[in-house]
Amino acid sequence: MASKPSTEPKDQIPPAGKSLRADARRNRDKLIETAAQAFADHGTAASLEDIARRASVGVGTLYRHFPTREHLVEAVYRHEVEALCDAAEELARELTSDRTLEEWMHRFVGYIATKRGMGDSLRILLNSNSELFADSYGKVPIVLAGLIARAVADGSIRADVDSTDVLHALSGTYSMPNSPEWHDRSRRLVGLLMDGLRWGAPKA
Amino acid sequence: MASKPSTEPKDQIPPAGKSLRADARRNRDKLIETAAQAFADHGTAASLEDIARRASVGVGTLYRHFPTREHLVEAVYRHEVEALCDAAEELARELTSDRTLEEWMHRFVGYIATKRGMGDSLRILLNSNSELFADSYGKVPIVLAGLIARAVADGSIRADVDSTDVLHALSGTYSMPNSPEWHDRSRRLVGLLMDGLRWGAPKA
DNA sequence: AGATTAAACGGAGGCGCCTCCGTTTATTAT
């Protein structure tokens, strides 16, 4: 069932768009998910063969989808920022506006933790590919601003809040040393911020 | 004849100083020589195993002397600048002062050609390790100035020459495209410079 | 001239990278 003189080998081009064959999309998604875990655990230098293995996929498949390590890193990065942004809507459907904000900030901080492990390659990527930065990271401040505006609107937090200030405060966790207490520290930071935001809110 | 409980494994430290065992120094020199060739031919990404092979040495030996690729690159770089500088004295012993200058400039240009192939790693190295830059490259302008001063003194070139200008002119070859004519171009450049320098010299 | 010893050697072995191409499979046409 093979080696017939076909017209042209259309292989070797990474589409990534929408029109992928069902199995292709499945593998692609699994790879991104697995890679995200691996990068978080061992940094961006994690073995690509190992990632393929864990995703139950041949290395060939990995390389067809992501010709270089950087392609994979970028895909993971994009995926995670998107997930983070999408989570906002989802949370809003189940929680009060202030609890939504709080939970989302927790996730944002957790997300930053992941990026610390990837710092190496990621910095290079963001420097050389500013489109990527604008595309995905650009949405974060907007989402945060939206959540804050909502909570302000229904009176669960005070109105004199600059969302940029909050973002900066959260970003501070990026430079924390990653000791075992890191998780607790960042939790407290978010809690502290929320207390400050609720203080003197109309609804309180 | 081995595995006796010796006092301490003194292995794994790259000395590079003077007090090497005879065989160690021999291998080290051979490695640098071979690596210089390999880097010139294939860039700094050349296979280290191949370099070891060509030098008739085990990879272990290569890695003992040069723990990382960068260590080897640096050693090659240092070695070549030194050779270039030393060549000045040697040439001066056999040639007239203006011919010495001319020949040395030819070598300098040839040396630059080599560095073009190494550009990748070398730039990083020179940026991060400014001591290296000062140490070795710093001597080049001094040597050139010396050769010019000598030729001026015996009247074979004109006296109103700034050696820095000459250096800049030669450095221009660094940005030449490396076409097949590169060699001829740079030869002509040096010839042109010498003509300019000889013009109106007392001895002419 | 041995004998001793620590420096130096060298290459096998384990792992990762990446490509190539024979085989499988989703999709399309009949």
Place this chain on the structure above:
DNA sequence: ATAATAAACGGAGGCGCCTCCGTTTAATCT
């Protein structure tokens, strides 16, 4: 349903990296 076809798969294979450690050898001591 069945056949045809191009997309996608996957893993063997070739190469490079680097470490570890048993063996060789230059230098030193007697």
